[in-house]
Amino acid sequence: MDFLKTAPMRFLLLVTGLWLTIFVLTRAVLLLTHLDEAGSGVVSVFGLGLLYDLGFLAYAALPLGLYLLLCPPALWRRRGHRWFLQGLLSVSLFAMLFTAVAEWLFWDEFGVRFNFIAVDYLVYSDEVLNNLLESYPIGTLLGVLALLAVIFSVASHKALTAALDAPLPTARGRLASVFALLVATGLSHQVLNQGSPRAQGGNAYQNELASNGPYQFFAAFRNNDLDYQQFYSTLPPAEVANQVRAELSEPNAHFIGQDPQDIRRMIDNPGITRHPNIVLVTIESLSAKYMGSNGDERNLTPNLDALRKQSLYFNNFYATGTRTDRGLEAITLAIPPTPGRSIVKRIGRESGFASLGQQLSAVGYDSVFVYGGRGYFDNMNAFFSGNGYRVVDQSSVPEDEIHFKNAWGMADEDLYKQTLKLADADYAKQQPFLLQLMTTSNHRPYTYPDGRIDIPSGNGRDGAVKYTDYAIGQFLAQARVKPWFDNTIFVFVADHTAGSAGKEDLPISNYQIPLFIYAPKLIEPRETAQLASQIDLAPTLLGLLNLDYQSTFFGRNLLQPNDLPPRVVVGNYQHLGLFDGQNLAILSPRQGLRRHDQALTESIESPATTSDPLIARAITYYQTASYGFKQQLLGWKAPKEGTTQVSER
Incomplete structure (x- = not known):
């Protein structure tokens, strides 16, 4: 010594x-x-x-x-x-x-x-x-x-x-x-x-x-955990169990979990199962307010405005969070934004869930996460590869096939070209595909290839939005001549809005995003004001396939008639909210409870208690989600032998 x-x-x-x-x-x-x-x-x-x-x-x-x-x-x-x-x-x-x-x-x-x-x-x-x-x-x-x-x-x-x-x-x-x-x-x-x-x-x-x-x-x-039980208000488990079943009791669902707080249930979608391809595009930071059809006069989204008339369009749709990883979590796992870090970034505990990709892979789909950047960012590679997807990101693409890139990744048009290649390859193998994309161009520094639009590259968000719209228009034009187009459902949705800050902790109007479901040979175009959020997308897509499956999703099939009370779940790591279309409940650390009445307009704040029905609904979602994650009740369970595998279209 x-x-x-x-x-x-x-x-x-x-x-x-x-x-x-x-x-x-x-x-x-x-x-x-x-x-x-x-x-x-x-x-x-x-x-x-x-x-x-x-x-x-x-x-x-x-x-x-x-x-x-x-x-x-x-x-x-x-x-x-x-x-x-x-x-x-x-x-x-x-x-x-x-x-x-x-x-x-x-x-x-x-x-x-x-x-x-x-x-x-x-x-x-x-x-x-x-x-x-x-x-x-x-x-x-x-x-x-x-x-x-x-x-x-x-x-x-x-x-x-x-x-x-x-x-x-x-x-x-x-x-x-x-x-x-x-x-x-x-x-x-x-x-x-x-x-x-x-x-x-x-x-x-x-x-x-x-x-x-x-x-x-x-x-x-x-x-990055913020333990719900320790920091947030809770309700007795029996009360939570009854409430969550009331929230998720769709006509075609029956619960099978042994634990009263287990939301696992069998979904029996009516009709003959069909096997269309799915191209699910998650667009970086696309607020609904940028669309010309929503009143913006700068003509930034002519292609999306035209697509709106040709799609099943949801005009009352919301993101669950404020970051890309939250959007991917909600779209892929259909889970509320539990406090602390998203599941995507919970290293070592980010895999093994009953994801959208896992559900489709189990019936023969090629589920692929296609990212314009490098997938180590935000732990995306580990999350998707551990939940039923294979990953294609910037590092998988030859340099001579990337015509423009910045710090965040390749330009959207290059991402879409890779998507077309993947779709062609799967079609050649007669294998249906889920291609789940994440774009990068609508992100600072807002740079993109020259000569595409009338706003010079690097001049701010307006140009990035317009380029994003341009790339989508080009992509759909190229996809329409493909032999797989008529049997493909295209989904365009944002990961989150361009800005969620406001006077309130959860300014609900700043969470609104667009959702397009486009398949001219499969889905009749119409517009709906149904209140919904990103957690409802996965069950809706599986409903469009008429697929029967075992669900751990907190979302609902938006196309299935039901009498369930409307709700949207939103959060920002610390504050957790539930919006019913009019009023907003907010749960905060240190058992904070409050509500904002007329949340989209006056947003009148007042303290609340667990006896408030809106507060109780909010607690139910987040307490159940946190419990399910902690007790490993949301894990993937492969279908029993004999489940039909898709081998042809």
């Missing part, structure tokens, strides 16, 4: 020792504010807390330790380097003190250590910064923290000088020290994670107090 007495290791132990002191003091202060709630488990709180503190320090110390141990002796002995290390100590103290204060403020609001909400604050940094500036004397606070950091740094000057004056390690000592750091980091990775050992039931305050804030913050990047 002589290597611990060398200058680099003594300096490293000094820094991490001061950090550990701040962690322990932070935990003690938080405990004092909730002694009654925490109960008598003080010893376990600090014992388990020490484990988490040391786990974080093992990660945090690794880069600093490697620098110190690999620093050349000549540089180590220079006066400027000593000043650098003294400054580094002061800066690290300031950072830890700042973190401690941030933890206090976060705990005061939410009653927990850092979690996904803290991570989410980075996404909404402008709002968070403005809130902090209005709520706290930030300038004074930062000044006080800087002064404290300097005071603590000066107070530790003697120990710092002794550390810097200690002998430098030999080559063998450096190697031993590096090995020790790597072992400590490896042990931390093996022993600790977001769910173990702190979250094994028992007193929630004790579990939270035993956490380490910085560790939890970084762990939340990988495990």
Whole structure:
């Protein structure tokens, strides 16, 4: 253990020792504010807390330790380097003190250590910064923290000088020290994670107090969960079970799950099963408000406006969320936007669901996710490949077949050309296909090939919308001459709108998107004002096929007559909503409940309780979805042997 007495290791132990002191003091202060709630488990709180503190320090110390141990002796002995290390100590103290204060403020609001909400604050940094500036004397606070950091740094000057004056390690000592750091980091990775050992039931305050804030913050990047049961209002399981069955009891459905909260049910669609191809295009950021047929006078969507008259068009249709991964989750899995990170991005838990692609693959379809960008973004490759699809993305396409690309991916026209190739190949094999596309052109930097439209590339969203419309027009014109066109259903839907911010947490009008279902030989064109959302698309498509299947979908077949109450589910990671066409219920962390009456117009906000029927409906959807995900009730179960496989058209 002589290597611990060398200058680099003594300096490293000094820094991490001061950090550990701040962690322990932070935990003690938080405990004092909730002694009654925490109960008598003080010893376990600090014992388990020490484990988490040391786990974080093992990660945090690794880069600093490697620098110190690999620093050349000549540089180590220079006066400027000593000043650098003294400054580094002061800066690290300031950072830890700042973190401690941030933890206090976060705990005061939410009653927990850092979690996904803290991570989410980075996404909404402008709002968070403005809130902090209005709520706290930030300038004074930062000044006080800087002064404290300097005071603590000066107070530790003697120990710092002794550390810097200690002998430098030999080559063998450096190697031993590096090995020790790597072992400590490896042990931390093996022993600790977001769910173990702190979250094994028992007193929630004790579990939270035993956490380490910085560790939890970084762990939340990988495990972005916001536990519904802990943070949101709930109803008794029996009440939820009765309500969810009332919400999903379509005339052709019967429940088969053993758990009362299991929504698994058999869907018996009437009629002879048919096997048309499906091309499902999810369009980046296409708000319904951009369409000329909805009143926009800039002539940005002439092709879509014409397509509207030729399609089954839904003019009262909504996205479930504000990001691409939420739209893909809703369209593919037909599940409400559970709090925290979407299922698409829940690494390690994103696969095995009864998706639209899985349902069609089981009866012989070639289910393909076709993405204009690289599918590692937002974990899309892992999600789709784990849920019944094969993936074709930008990296699958030869460079000479990509005529234009930007940071997000190939231009929409190149994506559509790849789609035509895939459709031709499947047709040649006499295999029906589901080609589920995700476009990229209607996204900043809003660039696209020159000469396509009358708005120069890179001049903003208007040009990107018009190019998006142009590419769709070209795609359909090329598809109409294909031999598979007459037996193909084309679906065009947005992943989310171009902007969802508003005065309310969930401004419902800003979630409205278009939905076109176009198949001139198969579906009569008409327009419907039926209230619906992305979670209703998958069951509607399977209904168009007259397919009988085992469903875990929360959505409904929009073409099947029923007496079910209308609803749309929307969310933004923290706030969860249910809109009934007139009023909006909102569920928020810390069991927050409120409603917005006349949500599309005056949007009159008022507090609410679980006895409110609209609130109860909202709780039912989100509590059931979170429960189903946690209990693995939404998993794929292959059809029994003997299910007809499609081999011809």
